[in-house]
Amino acid sequence: MASLELKSLRKEFDGGSIVAVDDLNLEIEDGEFVTVVGPSGCGKSTTLRMIAGLERPTSGRIHVGGTDITDVHARHRDVAMVFQNYALYPHKTIQQNMAFGLRMSTDMSAQEREEKVYDAAEMMGIEDLLDDTPGELSGGQKQRVALGRAIVREPDVFLFDEPLSNLDAKLRTTMRTEIQRLQEELDITSVYVTHDQEEAMTMGDRIVILNDGELQQTGKPTDVYQNPTNQFVAGFVGSPSMNFVDVEADPFDGGVRLKGADGSFSYDLTSGRASAFGDIAGGSYVLGIRPEHVAVSDAPGADTIPSTVDVVEPIGSDNYLYLDLGTESRSFDTEDAPDFIARVPADIEPEVGDVIQIAFDEDSVHLFDVETGDAVTAADAEPVTPTQ
Numbered sequence: 001m002a003s004l005e006l007k008s009l010r011k012e013f014d015g016g017s018i019v020a021v022d023d024l025n026l027e028i029e030d031g032e033f034v035t036v037v038g039p040s041g042c043g044k045s046t047t048l049r050m051i052a053g054l055e056r057p058t059s060g061r062i063h064v065g066g067t068d069i070t071d072v073h074a075r076h077r078d079v080a081m082v083f084q085n086y087a088l089y090p091h092k093t094i095q096q097n098m099a100f101g102l103r104m105s106t107d108m109s110a111q112e113r114e115e116k117v118y119d120a121a122e123m124m125g126i127e128d129l130l131d132d133t134p135g136e137l138s139g140g141q142k143q144r145v146a147l148g149r150a151i152v153r154e155p156d157v158f159l160f161d162e163p164l165s166n167l168d169a170k171l172r173t174t175m176r177t178e179i180q181r182l183q184e185e186l187d188i189t190s191v192y193v194t195h196d197q198e199e200a201m202t203m204g205d206r207i208v209i210l211n212d213g214e215l216q217q218t219g220k221p222t223d224v225y226q227n228p229t230n231q232f233v234a235g236f237v238g239s240p241s242m243n244f245v246d247v248e249a250d251p252f253d254g255g256v257r258l259k260g261a262d263g264s265f266s267y268d269l270t271s272g273r274a275s276a277f278g279d280i281a282g283g284s285y286v287l288g289i290r291p292e293h294v295a296v297s298d299a300p301g302a303d304t305i306p307s308t309v310d311v312v313e314p315i316g317s318d319n320y321l322y323l324d325l326g327t328e329s330r331s332f333d334t335e336d337a338p339d340f341i342a343r344v345p346a347d348i349e350p351e352v353g354d355v356i357q358i359a360f361d362e363d364s365v366h367l368f369d370v371e372t373g374d375a376v377t378a379a380d381a382e383p384v385t386p387t388q
């Protein structure tokens with residue numbers, strides 16, 4: 001077990017024309033389970049491959065347990081990686097596949113190896129499959145073997161590269177729990193890469209969000225969800241996505257008036273985050289509000305927005321209302337009309353075309369800088385910087 005530290009890690013390809021990872025700084029504590037998430041091409045796999053020693057950083061250093069391992073060959077790193085495609089040897093038995101990671105330990109007797117493999121197989125519930133070959137196994141079983149092989153090595157660090165992507169939804173959920181259980185039991189520092197934000201949010205002690213090779217934010221899943229550092233993170237984390245609306249902000253004593261940039265509404269924010277936004281310069285911003293922080297209100301007022309119902313989508317306990325802010329439905333005659341989604345209790349069932357009043361949970365309203373996308377969080381409107 002050991003901590004893992006990435007110091008100003010950078011990886012260029014094609015002579016510098018592609019910057020896959022850009023000045024990445026990250027400290028992962030001993031025993032911590034960190035999920036790394038971001039859209040395709042954001043540098044997740046390259047980061048993992050550098051930690052494993054499969055890719056050489058262009059610059060920057062990697063420390064495990066305080067020791068600089070940047071120049072250590074992959075074979076000599078105490079790091080075990082689990083891949084999406086299992087990477088098992090098809091002609092070797094499961095026993096041989098799992099023992100493969102131990103081949104470097106020359107001081108281990110054959111019996112010791114066998115015992116270690118059996119223990120790991122038992123932990124993964126695959127002890128009855130040890131004489132089979134990978135071709136005889138299901139996808140889920142193969143991934144268990146891949147996990148077992150990683151465990152056998154007793155590594156300092158576990159690396160997971162989208163290990164569940166090839167499994168069906170039900171099995172994915174089971175395996176998520178399984179991996180979490182394993183990690184808790186073994187207490188091994190783990191970095192888990194996925195493009196699935198839900199997987200990242202549910203599995204990680206901490207989540208790391210990358211975009212274009214750059215760290216956007218890292219923190220506890222709930223903190224990142226509640227306090228996204230910028231519009232990218234706000235939009236990436238959570239499903240359905242946070243609603244974004246272009247507004248003109250006009251601060252007044254005790255609050256801020258937010259007017260739809262298209263003139264469709266005016267909303268006075270006077271509580272909750274209003275105090276944080278009280279001193280912002282008037283002008284253009286992007287308003288952000290999550291679907292579950294929008295409520296349907298009875299009476300029109302300065303703190304409600306008339307909205308036209310386009311679609312009512314039941315999801316069981318709740319309904320999603322797809323709305324156009326303002327009294328006109330624009331979804332059907334304007335190609336780029338943004339969907340605004342409210343998540344409301346199932347007993348709120350307006351008709352399509354109805355004009356309803358909505359209000360915001362004012363503790364959960366976000367404003368973003370239109371130029372930089374940075375969240376406005378403080379009274380002085382200083383953009384926040386990514387947190388460690």
Ligand SMILES: Nc1ncnc2c1ncn2[C@@H]1O[C@H](COP(=O)(O)OP(=O)(O)OP(=O)(O)O)[C@@H](O)[C@H]1O
Nearest residue numbers: 013014018020039040041042043044045046047195
């Ligand atoms: N060997 C390589 N040669 C050239 N470019 C590469 C190489 N490996 C990765 N890249 C590029 O580096 C960037 C980051 O790739 P990477 O595979 O790390 O992203 P990712 O976040 O893991 O994406 P995905 O989720 O699609 O796997 C991409 O633009 C990719 O095309």
